[in-house]
Every structure is written in C-alpha cells, then in structure tokens.
Amino acid sequence: xxxxxxxxxxILLALAAVLAATLPxxxxxxxxxxxxxxxxLESLSGTVWRGEAGNARVRGFALGKLRWQLAPLSLLSAPxxxxxxxxxxxxxxxxxxxxxxxxxxxSLTATTDAAWLSPALAIPELKPEGELDIAIERLLIGQxxxxxxxxxxxxxxxxxxxxxxxxxxxxxxxxxxxxxxxIELTARDDGRGALIVNGNFEIEGSTYRGRVALTPRNADPxxxxxxxxxxxxxxxxxxxxxxxxxxxxxxxxx
Numbered sequence: 001x002x003x004x005x006x007x008x009x010x011i012l013l014a015l016a017a018v019l020a021a022t023l024p025x026x027x028x029x030x031x032x033x034x035x036x037x038x039x040x041l042e043s044l045s046g047t048v049w050r051g052e053a054g055n056a057r058v059r060g061f062a063l064g065k066l067r068w069q070l071a072p073l074s075l076l077s078a079p080x081x082x083x084x085x086x087x088x089x090x091x092x093x094x095x096x097x098x099x100x101x102x103x104x105x106x107s108l109t110a111t112t113d114a115a116w117l118s119p120a121l122a123i124p125e126l127k128p129e130g131e132l133d134i135a136i137e138r139l140l141i142g143q144x145x146x147x148x149x150x151x152x153x154x155x156x157x158x159x160x161x162x163x164x165x166x167x168x169x170x171x172x173x174x175x176x177x178x179x180x181x182x183i184e185l186t187a188r189d190d191g192r193g194a195l196i197v198n199g200n201f202e203i204e205g206s207t208y209r210g211r212v213a214l215t216p217r218n219a220d221p222x223x224x225x226x227x228x229x230x231x232x233x234x235x236x237x238x239x240x241x242x243x244x245x246x247x248x249x250x251x252x253x254x
Contacts, residue, residue, distance in 0.1 A: 025051040041066065056085065063087045089113040094136075101143055108136040114156055122243070125229045126161040133157060136176075146206050146247055150176040150183050159193070167226035169195040187212055194220050201243070209244040 026044040033041075043054025049070045056066040064087020074080035078099045085092040094108035114130040121128060136152030153176070159169040170193010176185045187199035199212025214230060215238040216223050231241035 024048075025053075063090055089115070102148075103141045105136065105139040105141075108134070108139060108152070110134040114159065117156070120243070123161075123229055126163040126165075126226060128156075129160040129162055130156055130158040144206075147183065147203065148181070149178045150185075150203075151178065152176055159195075161226050164229060165222055165225045167194070167220065167223040169193055169197075169223070172197050185210070194218060194223050196238075199241075203247070206247045207244070208247060210242070212241045212243075214239045214241065 024044075025046050025048055028048045029041055029044055033039075038059050040057040040060075041053035041055075042057070044051065045054075046052055049072060050068070052065060052067040054065060056063045064085055067084045067086075068081050070079065070081045074097070078097050080095060080097045082095050083093065090110065090112040092108070092110040092112075094105045097104045097106070110132070112132045112134070114128040114132055116132065117128045132154055134152070134154045136150065138149060138151045139147060140149035141147050154174040156169075156172040156174070159172050161167055161169065169189075171190040172193075172195075173188050173190060174185060176183060178184070181204075183203035185199075185201040185203070187197050187201070189195055189197040194217050196215040196217050197212065198215075199210060201208060201210030201212075212231075213234070214227060215236070216227065227239045231239040234240050
C-alpha cells in the first residue's frame with residue numbers, strides 16, 4: 001500500500017511539474033497584475049519559465065519587448081530571473097533576485113537615449129541629447145521601492161543640450177557607490193569636452209540632493225548661452241546647479 005502511495009505521489013508531483021513548466025505566462029500574469037499597478041505587460045507568450053511580453057509599460061510609458069528566463073531551482077531559496085528588454089530607445093539586460101524583503105539587480109547593462117535624463121535635469125528650456133551607457137554591478141531595492149545599495153557607473157556619450165540653443169558638452173562620467181547606508185554619486189567630464197563638470201549627489205532613504213558646478217572650458221558662445229538656463233551664476237564664471245527631491249517608489253506586493 002505504501003509503495004503504491006509513493007508511486008502515486010511521484011506521478012502527481014511529476015504531473016504538477018509538467019503543468020507548472022507549461023503554465024502560460026498570461027495566466028500567471030492575470031493573478032499578479034493587480035499587485036503591480038505601475039507595470040503592464042502586453043501580448044504575452046511563452047511560459048512562466050521562459051517567455052516574453054510584446055510590450056512592457058511602466059506608468060503608461062512603453063519600454064519595448066521584454067524577455068525572461070526563470071531559473072527553476074532558484075525557487076527553493078530566492079527566485080532568480082534573467083531579463084532582457086529591447087526597446088526603441090532602451091536596451092537592457094540584468095539578473096534579478098528576490099529575497100522576499102529586497103530585490104537585487106546584478107550585471108545590469110543598458111544603452112538608452114539621453115532624453116531619459118530630462119526629469120532629473122528639470123530644465124524645461126533645454127532637452128538632453130546623446131546616449132547613455134550604463135553598467136551597474138549591484139542595485140538593491142527594498143520593499144518600499146527605494147534603492148539602498150548601488151555600485152556602478154554610466155557614461156553620457158556625445159552629451160549635448162538643445163532647445164533655446166544647442167550646445168555640445170562632451171562626454172560625462174557618472175559613478176555611484178554606497179557608504180554608511182548612503183548612496184553617493186559623482187559627475188565628472190572626461191577632460192576633453194567643452195564643459196568642465198564637477199558634481200556630487202547623495203541619496204538617503206527616499207530623498208536626494210546634489211550640487212554640480214558647470215564651467216565652460218573655452219569661449220564657445222552656444223555653450224555660454226545654454227548655461228544661462230542652468231543653475232545660478234558664480235563669481236568665477238561657473239554655474240551652480242542645486243537639485244533635491246523625493247524618489248517616487250514603485251510598490252510591489254506579490
């Protein structure tokens with residue numbers, strides 16, 4: 001009797017595994033979606049283990065095609081999934097691991113249009129141009145949706161602004177690290193462009209603040225005119241831009 005019970009249990013477990021492995025992603029998403037209101041996945045195909053969404057939207061903004069591959073054995077400890085996003089202005093790959101209390105992103109690489117910097121710069125008269133190359137070794141986000149750890153860098157290639165005037169800035173390097181539970185970011189030019197950049201930023205909890213000094217490296221009229229729209233004038237001829245605000249978190253409850 002026990003032997004038949006064992007075999008019966010193994011057969012049922014095998015059947016459950018087959019069903020789980022072939023469970024359509026669309027079915028699973030219908031149950032998860034109400035708990036992730038900021039995220040919308042459209043045109044789903046494949047299974048929960050390996051599949052794609054024809055279009056992923058965050059707060060209504062279309063990002064592009066999202067592909068995923070979930071490691072089955074990771075469900076025994078911390079679910080781990082490899083994500084790849086292919087969009088018109090954003091290509092991204094990363095590994096995501098959930099511990100139940102935190103979500104960890106590792107080996108994150110992304111290439112995107114510099115227009116994504118517009119909300120951070122908050123200068124209506126000028127729009128950023130160029131390309132952002134991002135490489136993040138580790139990003140840790142808590143249940144509150146706020147980043148607590150960042151280690152990585154980004155490069156704003158062929159940086160420029162356009163609007164009231166168009167000006168080339170050169171390449172700008174951004175780097176981030178975490179010290180004493182604070183995220184510190186620095187912004188520096190590469191030493192060859194038209195603009196000298198010296199900025200420091202800090203993220204603590206849900207608030208961020210920073211100061212960046214911008215100084216023309218030469219007497220480029222377009223750059224000097226563009227800087228009139230950025231920050232406050234300083235005695236040495238530079239402009240001082242001060243930014244501060246609150247991070248709008250994305251709440252996830254699965």
